Amino acid sequence: MSESTALSMTDSADNDDLQDWLVARVAEHLRMPAADIRPDVPLSDYGLDSVYALSVAAEIEDHLGFAVDPTMMWDNPTIEALLAAIGEERARSGAA
Amino acid sequence: MTTALATTAGPARLHALESALGDPFADDNPLGLRAVLEADERGEMFEAGEQALHEYGLGAEFVPTAFGGRLDRLDHLVEIMRSVYRRDPCLGLGYGASSFIAGVNLWTAGDEEQCRHAAELLCSGRRVAVAYHELAHGNDMAGTEFTALPGPAGLVLNGRKEIITNVRRAEALVVFARTAQRPGSRSHSQLYVDKSRLPGGHLTHLPRYRTSGMRGVQLGGIEFRDCPLPESAVLGTMGHGLENALRSFPVTRTTLVSMFTGVVDSALRTTLSHVRGRRLYGRTAADLPHIRSVLAAAYSDLLTADCFATVATRALHLLPAQTPIYALAVKFFVSKTLMDVMNQLSAVLGAHFYLREGPAAGFQKLLRDIQPAGFGHAARAACQVSLLPQLPLLARRSWLGETGAPAELFRPGADLPAFDFRQLVISAAGRESLSTSLAAGLAAMPNGTGPAYTALRAHGEHFAGELVDLAEECVSLSPAELSVGAGSHTYDLTTRYVKILVAAACFETWRHARGTDAAFLADPAWAAAALHRLRTPLGTPRPSLPGHLEQPLWDELLDRCARSKGLGMLPRPLAGSHG
Numbered sequence: 001m002s003e004s005t006a007l008s009m010t011d012s013a014d015n016d017d018l019q020d021w022l023v024a025r026v027a028e029h030l031r032m033p034a035a036d037i038r039p040d041v042p043l044s045d046y047g048l049d050s051v052y053a054l055s056v057a058a059e060i061e062d063h064l065g066f067a068v069d070p071t072m073m074w075d076n077p078t079i080e081a082l083l084a085a086i087g088e089e090r091a092r093s094g095a096a
Numbered sequence: 097m098t099t100a101l102a103t104t105a106g107p108a109r110l111h112a113l114e115s116a117l118g119d120p121f122a123d124d125n126p127l128g129l130r131a132v133l134e135a136d137e138r139g140e141m142f143e144a145g146e147q148a149l150h151e152y153g154l155g156a157e158f159v160p161t162a163f164g165g166r167l168d169r170l171d172h173l174v175e176i177m178r179s180v181y182r183r184d185p186c187l188g189l190g191y192g193a194s195s196f197i198a199g200v201n202l203w204t205a206g207d208e209e210q211c212r213h214a215a216e217l218l219c220s221g222r223r224v225a226v227a228y229h230e231l232a233h234g235n236d237m238a239g240t241e242f243t244a245l246p247g248p249a250g251l252v253l254n255g256r257k258e259i260i261t262n263v264r265r266a267e268a269l270v271v272f273a274r275t276a277q278r279p280g281s282r283s284h285s286q287l288y289v290d291k292s293r294l295p296g297g298h299l300t301h302l303p304r305y306r307t308s309g310m311r312g313v314q315l316g317g318i319e320f321r322d323c324p325l326p327e328s329a330v331l332g333t334m335g336h337g338l339e340n341a342l343r344s345f346p347v348t349r350t351t352l353v354s355m356f357t358g359v360v361d362s363a364l365r366t367t368l369s370h371v372r373g374r375r376l377y378g379r380t381a382a383d384l385p386h387i388r389s390v391l392a393a394a395y396s397d398l399l400t401a402d403c404f405a406t407v408a409t410r411a412l413h414l415l416p417a418q419t420p421i422y423a424l425a426v427k428f429f430v431s432k433t434l435m436d437v438m439n440q441l442s443a444v445l446g447a448h449f450y451l452r453e454g455p456a457a458g459f460q461k462l463l464r465d466i467q468p469a470g471f472g473h474a475a476r477a478a479c480q481v482s483l484l485p486q487l488p489l490l491a492r493r494s495w496l497g498e499t500g501a502p503a504e505l506f507r508p509g510a511d512l513p514a515f516d517f518r519q520l521v522i523s524a525a526g527r528e529s530l531s532t533s534l535a536a537g538l539a540a541m542p543n544g545t546g547p548a549y550t551a552l553r554a555h556g557e558h559f560a561g562e563l564v565d566l567a568e569e570c571v572s573l574s575p576a577e578l579s580v581g582a583g584s585h586t587y588d589l590t591t592r593y594v595k596i597l598v599a600a601a602c603f604e605t606w607r608h609a610r611g612t613d614a615a616f617l618a619d620p621a622w623a624a625a626a627l628h629r630l631r632t633p634l635g636t637p638r639p640s641l642p643g644h645l646e647q648p649l650w651d652e653l654l655d656r657c658a659r660s661k662g663l664g665m666l667p668r669p670l671a672g673s674h675g
Contacts, residue, residue: 029575042280050238050281050338052579054523055485061525062492070523071339074281 015083018064022079025059039079050074060086066093106172109157110668113179116152117145119660119672120183120362121369129362129458132184136461137452141312145187149180155218158196160203160517163215169512171409174351175668178358182670185359185465186312189472193352194261197473198224198270200347201286203517205332205340210288217267225266227257227318228341234475237272237284237341242320244273244287250327251275251287253320256302263316264301267291272341275334284337287329298323309464343520346419347412349427349474353434354405356469360398360434361663363462367391367441368657370448370456381444389640390444392649393629394437395663396641399649400602400626401433402664406508407530407601413512414505416519418528421486424479425594431469431476438463483590485578489526490593491570495563500536501529506604508617508665531593534600535560537607547644548620552603555627559599566592588634595630602626605665617665621648 019039027034030046037046043053053073060068068089069075076085104112118125125131127148135142157176159165167173173196181188195218202214202224214224233239242255257263257271269289276283291299302317332340368391371381381387408422442449442463448456449463470476504510538556570589577586602623609617616622625645632638641649653663661667 025575029579031576031581042278044238044279044281049579051482052485052575053281055489055526055578057523058489058493058525070521070525071281074339077280077282 015087018086019079019083021063022056022060022082025056026079037079039083042077043073043079044077064090066090104166106169106175107668109166109172110175110179113152113154113176114669114671116148117179117183117671121365121672127183129183132186133452133457133461135184136186136311139306139311141190141314142184142187145184146191149187149191150221153219153221154180154192155195155221155223158192158199159215159218163203163211165215165219168514170347170351170412170515171406171509171512174354174405174409175662175666177351177355178361178662178664179670181355181358182362184312185356185462186310188355188358189310189468190261190313193355194226195224195266197344197348197352198226198268200344200517201226201270201331201340202288204344204347204520205286205336206288207332210331213290214268214288223262223266224268224270225260225263226270227260227263228272229257229259230255231258234478237338238279238281240272240274240284242271242273244271244275244285244325245277247324249324251325251329253287253289253298253323253325256317256319258302258317259305259315260317262314263318265314269318270331272337275330275337281338282335285334286331286337286340287325288331289325289329294323294325309461309467311464339522342420342522345474346416346423346520347517349423349479350405350408350412350419352473353427353430353469354402354409356431356434356466357398357402357405357664359462359466359469360394360401360437363438363441363459364391364394364398364653364663365657366456366459366462367394367444368653370445373455387444388650389646390440391653392646393625393638393640394440395649395653396622396625396629396645397433397437397638398663399622399665400598400629401430401437403508403605403626404598404601405430406665407505407605410505410508410512411501411530413515414502415529416516417521418524418530420521421483421490421524421528422530422597424483425597427474428476428479428483428590429594429598434469435466438466480587480590481579483593484582484586485575486524486526487570487578487589487593488573490528490531491567493526494528495531495567495570497529497532498536499529500533500604503608505530505533506601506608508605530600531563531596532600533604534563534596537600537604541607542610544620546620547642548624548648551642551645552606552620552624552627555624555631556599556603558631559596559603559627562592563596566596591634599627599630616648616652616667619648621645622652625649 023034023037027037054070057068057070057072072085076082117127120128122128123130126144132142156165157173160167202211244251244253271287271289273287275285298321300319305315371387374381405426408426411419411422449459606623625641629638656667660670660672662670
């Protein structure tokens with residue numbers, strides 16, 4: 001197994017963890033079962049309000065240890081989009 | 097008109113305005129309360145007052161100096177507007193505040209050309225209305241139905257805006273509109289609409305709304321039907337309306353409610369004058385111990401509210417990134433405190449607060465006019481709901497810290513760095529340093545003696561301990577308890593937090609006044625009184641003050657009224673010979 005494959009497998013395991021963690025945050029806030037939250041549906045469709053979306057950004061910061069834009073969730077309104085944006089931020093903060 | 101005052105400092109402009117408007121309590125003053133009341137009885141704006149404000153050039157106070165206006169310090173703007181509010185809140189809102197809110201949107205998000213255009217209107221005494229509100233959605237801005245969707249030549253406006261101050265008389269509007277159909281937080285924009293450039297036939301004005309207070313203010317509505325508007329009318333980035341609004345709110349929420357302290361200033365003077373002139377049971381009502389207690393407590397509450405508002409206004413210059421939190425707290429606390437004071441004073445006036453004639457007739461108008469402090473621009477409950485989800489984050493990031501805010505925050509009237517609208521942020525991200533200033537201030541508390549000093553220390557320690565308790569409770573709050581569906585116990589956590597902020601503001605303002613020539617602020621009595629009243633458990637009536645705290649407040653109230661000095665943190669000289 002090449003080094004790069006191992007790396008991307010770790011990344012994808014991380015990503016699964018992160019996805020589960022994110023979905024759990026949102027599900028708790030909305031009092032919904034996590035299984036009912038689909039990664040490709042805008043979270044506002046489930047009733048997630050804009051103010052809570054701001055505090056999710058801070059929770060992401062505390063969980064991952066790097067700064068993210070407070071409006072990250074406004075610009076990336078689905079779980080899928082949010083994970084992609086976090087990936088980019090992570091690369092940027094790692095590169096910096 | 098505007099040039100003569102352009103380079104004058106705030107206190108000098110305040111003096112110029114006070115001189116132009118004269119003693120509000122003099123019956124023969126054509127700009128006094130008597131004339132204000134007559135206009136109110138007719139449900140009209142006070143025309144002579146509007147003319148006087150026009151001559152003073154009040155609109156220029158809302159325009160940053162960079163665009164040719166006089167706005168360089170928000171604390172000075174508040175003081176100047178208090179001079180208007182203490183005479184006629186309708187003028188305050190109707191001539192002033194609504195154009196200021198519109199302006200803040202522009203200075204925060206508009207481009208150079210939009211800002212220049214609005215600045216010219218305001219500096220020449222014309223108006224810009226701010227059209228956010230739709231009756232069906234209240235403070236739920238994301239629910240906005242008014243649309244500005246892409247059309248053949250830019251945008252097409254459709255929908256209604258309701259209960260908008262001056263919408264008919266304004267030359268331009270800032271409209272909050274849905275610019276994308278999808279739900280979410282990037283689907284709205286502010287539009288700067290110059291009425292004179294709209295094609296005819298697409299715009300209807302709705303009839304005026306009648307109200308129980310602020311009766312002179314022209315609240316109207318507007319309806320657009322397929323009205324074309326160039327895309328260049330959007331303020332800032334298309335779709336960033338909610339972000340722009342949240343960035344503007346720290347300024348508007350803090351300063352607008354702070355202006356209302358002028359109303360209570362007049363109400364307190366009116367009540368004091370009444371009880372000193374009224375003879376009951378062989379002495380004046382002012383000699384009755386209970387009456388004194390109520391008035392001294394009312395004065396204490398006014399000072400407390402003003403202290404917190406002043407600190408939060410200074411924070412806009414000094415700690416702008418923290419102000420999204422303070423603004424919510426100010427709107428929530430100051431509005432309620434001011435309204436409570438008005439109700440306490442109405443009980444002292446008895447039947448006279450109800451009369452629409454006689455020397456105390458102004459009071460019933462002030463009581464009606466102050467009500468929008470609690471719901472106008474943002475409702476108190478909406479501020480609580482916005483604070484709620486931030487509590488766990490605040491607990492984690494701020495409340496367990498040990499550093500306090502810089503000393504400049506607590507020096508009313510002292511110099512401030514320039515204010516930059518572009519530095520406003522959407523969220524404090526759980527970071528503020530006012531609450532922890534209390535423990536830091538206690539640790540640095542200078543030695544002292546006497547009952548007021550001892551009381552202040554004890555109350556200060558109580559609130560510092562309260563912050564530790566609150567942090568423990570909030571760190572582990574479940575996310576489900578942080579939304580609009582939260583239980584009332586959770587809402588109470590926001591109230592407890594806000595009281596700690598207020599206590600910190602008062603304690604630190606006292607501590608930093610020591611050694612200055614502000615003798616009253618340097619005495620611990622007012623701050624001890626403030627914390628004493630704040631300590632009341634939720635839902636119980638506030639206790640009256642112990643005699644050793646009541647007496648200095650009563651003396652100060654009498655002295656300032658006799659010498660026509662402002663009743664806030666700063667005893668500014670005001671027009672009048674009222675005693």
